[in-house]
Amino acid sequence: MSTAAEIKHLQDHGLYASNHEHDACGVGFVAHIRGEKSHSIVANALKILENLDHRGAVGADKLMGDGAGILIQLPDALYREEMAFNGVTLPAAGEYGVGMIFLPKEHASRMACEQEMERAIKAEGQVLLGWRDVPVNLEMPMSPTVRDKEPIIRQVFIGRGNDVIVQDALERKLYVIRKTASAAIQHLNLKHSKEYYVPSMSSRTVIYKGLLLADQVGTYFSDLQDARCVSALGLVHQRFSTNTFPEWPLAHPYRYVAHNGEINTVKGNYNWMKAREGVMSSPVLAADLQKLYPISFADQSDTATFDNCLELLTMAGYPISQAMMTRSSSVTQ
Numbered sequence: 001m002s003t004a005a006e007i008k009h010l011q012d013h014g015l016y017a018s019n020h021e022h023d024a025c026g027v028g029f030v031a032h033i034r035g036e037k038s039h040s041i042v043a044n045a046l047k048i049l050e051n052l053d054h055r056g057a058v059g060a061d062k063l064m065g066d067g068a069g070i071l072i073q074l075p076d077a078l079y080r081e082e083m084a085f086n087g088v089t090l091p092a093a094g095e096y097g098v099g100m101i102f103l104p105k106e107h108a109s110r111m112a113c114e115q116e117m118e119r120a121i122k123a124e125g126q127v128l129l130g131w132r133d134v135p136v137n138l139e140m141p142m143s144p145t146v147r148d149k150e151p152i153i154r155q156v157f158i159g160r161g162n163d164v165i166v167q168d169a170l171e172r173k174l175y176v177i178r179k180t181a182s183a184a185i186q187h188l189n190l191k192h193s194k195e196y197y198v199p200s201m202s203s204r205t206v207i208y209k210g211l212l213l214a215d216q217v218g219t220y221f222s223d224l225q226d227a228r229c230v231s232a233l234g235l236v237h238q239r240f241s242t243n244t245f246p247e248w249p250l251a252h253p254y255r256y257v258a259h260n261g262e263i264n265t266v267k268g269n270y271n272w273m274k275a276r277e278g279v280m281s282s283p284v285l286a287a288d289l290q291k292l293y294p295i296s297f298a299d300q301s302d303t304a305t306f307d308n309c310l311e312l313l314t315m316a317g318y319p320i321s322q323a324m325m326t327r328s329s330s331v332t333q
Helices: 004-013 039-051 076-085 107-123 144-149 167-187 266-276 286-292 302-315 320-325
Strands: 026-031 068-073 096-103 127-133 152-159 197-202 205-210 233-238
Touching (some): 039 233, 096 107, 096 167, 107 152, 167 286, 266 302
Antiparallel strands (some): 026 233
């Protein structure tokens, strides 16, 4: 039974209790319940992100935070028309994937990264359709520190090869391409290789993110303002980190998660995953599994490491609901 004082407190203040307040990231999600795509879903998701501004970290430099971003479904009409201007005819929706890629500003390093990506696409028997420069707003106010770290952002379009019949198989091929290209680029020991990063590579979703404030995402990425940019869902995130310094790749969403809080087992998760690489097997990934190592890199954040593991489980055939509930000790099964 509640006491009279407790009842009065609830009447005066509702369920809110200030002692339950904690600093943490802001995350939001909007979707059409019937899966109907529209630009309003994207616009509403960005409005949620703007309203999450108070959940993000900003220091003495008011134009620099910990990063923000949005995950949406591939805007097929937008990409189809834009690529047609460059002489590229895209296959039907679901038969091609799009890689959103952060690249070094330094020309030689950027070319080396792109060549490794193209080599990985060919090695996996898929089709390089073309590249697209992601239009960004270079005139908007931006912290000099953020501008100095700003990558070149390009998209690579990949068509399915003759050995790929269903979309899930294409997703697995895109996964292998991304992992093998990323590993090869790190092995090149380029001076600027750490500036290379792939926020997303999928035939279903794409991620627009960066070292941006909540209200800058929709302004920075011109695609998000385009009426042809439609989606049935939008996942947004404004980051508040307590254990890593802000960088462009560390902004959320990741490919599978947008995380609110801290995991704080970075080294343990990385080491356990590394230890399992010698004993894992998968009838779905089969021989491709060996191409995916390392599953995570040592300098990634806790959420990035978690996202890598969740992605591996789903690509290996686990339903995402089961993957989310799988104990770490079951990863090798």
